[in-house]
Amino acid sequence: MAKGPETTHPADPEARAMAYHLLAAARHAALAYTDPETGFPGIGRIGLALSPDREPLTLVSDLARHSAGLSLHPDCAFMVGDPGPKGDPLAHPRLMVSARAAFVERGSEVHAALRQGWLARHPKARLYIDFADFRFVRLVPVSALLNAGFGRAFRLAAEDLRAGAA
Numbered sequence: 001m002a003k004g005p006e007t008t009h010p011a012d013p014e015a016r017a018m019a020y021h022l023l024a025a026a027r028h029a030a031l032a033y034t035d036p037e038t039g040f041p042g043i044g045r046i047g048l049a050l051s052p053d054r055e056p057l058t059l060v061s062d063l064a065r066h067s068a069g070l071s072l073h074p075d076c077a078f079m080v081g082d083p084g085p086k087g088d089p090l091a092h093p094r095l096m097v098s099a100r101a102a103f104v105e106r107g108s109e110v111h112a113a114l115r116q117g118w119l120a121r122h123p124k125a126r127l128y129i130d131f132a133d134f135r136f137v138r139l140v141p142v143s144a145l146l147n148a149g150f151g152r153a154f155r156l157a158a159e160d161l162r163a164g165a166a
Contacts, residue, residue: 015154026080033069
């Protein structure tokens with residue numbers, strides 16, 4: 001199959017900053033995972049926050065299909081960036097991150113620190129965060145694609161996402 005022209009640019013400081021801002025501002029994301037029963041791609045909405053080390057994090061119930069999917073197939077992807085109130089939704093910035101899911105052990109010191117930060121970001125989670133079926137999952141970035149608007153797409157490495165915070 002013939003390869004088309006490259007349409008993405010290498011990450012620059014502005015793209016890194018925009019990508020980090022989209023990630024840090026996100027309270028939810030669309031998560032793509034492998035369905036554990038069918039093997040086909042699945043998609044779901046998840047809560048999202050950054051951990052103290054600026055790594056994407058979610059809280060999932062073991063009852064959710066995406067939780068089982070991430071347990072069996074940790075490679076996943078998620079997208080953040082909401083369309084603005086006006087204009088074409090496809091003209092607004094969005095960030096697609098390829099990641100690897102890593103479940104955090106309940107009861108660990110790490111879990112306690114993540115719990116505190118999660119509740120600061122998602123206070124309504126206090127209703128269910130301590131249920132036995134809820135676990136934190138780190139979404140460890142592998143790479144990302146920033147669509148910053150028409151004709152402005154950037155490929156980012158995992159390090160670029162953290163570097164954008166500087």
